[in-house]
Amino acid sequence: MTVAQNVSQSARYEAEGAELARFSRLFYERGWMPGTSGNLSVRLSGDTADIALITASGRDKGELTPGDMVAVQAETGDVLHSGAPRASAETSIHAAVYRTTQARAVIHVHSPYATVMACRAADRERLSTLVFTRFELLKGLGLDAAERTAVPVFPNWPHVPRIADEVAGHLSRGDRCPPGLLIADHGITVWGSDLAQARNRLECFEAICRLLAIGVG
Numbered sequence: 001m002t003v004a005q006n007v008s009q010s011a012r013y014e015a016e017g018a019e020l021a022r023f024s025r026l027f028y029e030r031g032w033m034p035g036t037s038g039n040l041s042v043r044l045s046g047d048t049a050d051i052a053l054i055t056a057s058g059r060d061k062g063e064l065t066p067g068d069m070v071a072v073q074a075e076t077g078d079v080l081h082s083g084a085p086r087a088s089a090e091t092s093i094h095a096a097v098y099r100t101t102q103a104r105a106v107i108h109v110h111s112p113y114a115t116v117m118a119c120r121a122a123d124r125e126r127l128s129t130l131v132f133t134r135f136e137l138l139k140g141l142g143l144d145a146a147e148r149t150a151v152p153v154f155p156n157w158p159h160v161p162r163i164a165d166e167v168a169g170h171l172s173r174g175d176r177c178p179p180g181l182l183i184a185d186h187g188i189t190v191w192g193s194d195l196a197q198a199r200n201r202l203e204c205f206e207a208i209c210r211l212l213a214i215g216v217g
């Protein structure tokens with residue numbers, strides 16, 4: 001890489017990292033990323049489309065800076081720069097989503113209502129589903145409100161790559177998968193064409209889970 005390319009790549013990392021930090025602070029302030037939980041990533045574009053930036057592991061998600069982002073190979077999660085902070089423990093799940101969908105941004109949070117439903121709908125030994133239907137908010141997920149949509153609920157295996165393998169297997173089989181998934185007793189992961197779309201979808205998922213949690217529907 002030439003010096004000019006290096007400078008331009010650093011500027012992109014800085015700008016995308018600042019966006020990740022801004023979104024992360026928003027979710028933290030809503031109480032959706034308590035106690036260092038949650039992680040976000042964005043897939044770069046153009047000649048760097050094979051790269052994603054992801055939040056470092058174990059950091060306070062309300063106080064991230066661009067220096068807290070780690071460059072990884074988008075579809076494998078392999079870390080690209082030695083000496084970088086440790087990438088999120090859930091990087092393999094982000095990579096599974098990038099490998100099997102058109103997503104360019106992935107958000108994982110421990111938002112309260114999605115987590116309630118991820119506990120209630122869980123099987124814990126195998127994939128289960130939470131059915132969404134009727135709510136107008138389904139249109140915010142790009143879904144038809146008249147249809148039943150099965151949101152997958154994956155077991156929260158201690159070895160995260162096992163969750164990632166199951167996510168990739170599921171997403172590569174289904175052509176009508178919603179743009180999000182639940183992890184039993186854990187939280188929710190949502191994706192979109194950019195961070196703004198992923199955030200809008202996450203808000204719809206959380207609002208629908210709230211309706212289900214309080215017994216509507």
Ligand SMILES: CSCCC(=O)C(=O)COP(=O)(O)O
Pocket residue numbers: 035036037038039055056057058059087088089090108
């Ligand atoms: C304190 S939360 C436990 C890990 C987790 O579920 C999470 O979302 C954050 O993991 P990361 O490695 O991305 O900080």
Ligand SMILES: [Zn+2]
Pocket residue numbers: 037038090108109110186187
């Ligand atoms: Zn988590």
